[in-house]
Amino acid sequence: MSSQRVSIEPQRVGAPLTSSATFLVVTATDKPDSIKTIRSTLAGLDSLAKNVSIRDLNAQFACTVGIGSAIWDTLTGLPRPSELHPFREVKGSKHTAISTPGDLLFHIRAERRDLSFEFERQLLDQLGDAVSVVDETVGFRYFDVRDLLGFVDGTANPVGPSVPSSVLVAEEDSSAQGGSYVVVQKYTHDLESWKKLPVEMQEKIIGRTKFENMELDDAESGQRSHKTLNTIEDEDGNEHDILRDNMPFGSPGKGEFGTYFIGYTRRLWVIERMLERMFVGDPPGLHDRILDFSTPLTGITFLRRRRVCWRVWTRIECLHR
């Protein structure tokens, strides 16, 4: 399966799927210089990325940065993107999509784990005590892009020209134009129970066949599959896609098996509606059965700004010097 995807600038949100990714979430500390340090680190991020990526240009190194709602005003001093707000908890009758803290997300991707490691090391050196790490998850590509439930994950992602139109905020939201809303959730799986389900039942839950990855028909009524619950249409019948770059992670020795969900979108409401449909259910009460085997440990929303913002910050830093 090809791992190439159309690359769109800036900050390469549509960077190719790589064999390794690090998801680093940090919060700002209350040290007097924290905001200043974060600004100057972000202003120098492109140089840091160049230092690392030059060591192997074939490694497809990319890093996208998301800024959380709580720190947006202080950090950027820019008008708020119209949909930016903290991750809204979604409480269903059985499962809850919890909301957890996080000011900055670094989504670091590369074909080589050592490059991501080196970049993260230098990044955290620069940030120093301006931040504390909330979560660091290292994901890996598992066989033919499968999740640890054994299904191919990412098939319905937009491709080609549909990538920017699904992912990049346009003129409807001028303070976020050219950026993307980003939602992350770190899930762990109860693989023992999942493996006890007959494959046919697993396929009904996901909405695709396991081996051949063929799409199953939507259920006319009653229990809907993960695929159907995550197909979102607006009032005019237009379907809205998001770009997912989920990664398996885990440690068999510790009995940890998970999926790090990351979704990039032009419209935050699209992912929020997906979460409502998964956790509350459609119809309400019939939640996504993937949740009976997968528990979200985090839930955070960010905005990835287009690169121009780093240059603006460099100017802000110069003015403050």
Ligand code: HEM
């Ligand atoms: C436990 C975590 C999750 C796992 C293991 C998982 C796995 C999968 C798999 C195997 C597919 C079918 C193949 C594909 O099209 O990619 C799929 C589809 C999809 N998932 Fe998930 N997923 C997870 C969480 C989520 C969450 C939290 C969302 C959204 C908030 C989401 C949104 C989607 C969408 C939009 C599709 C494509 C639906 C379509 O066919 O149009 N997934 N997922």
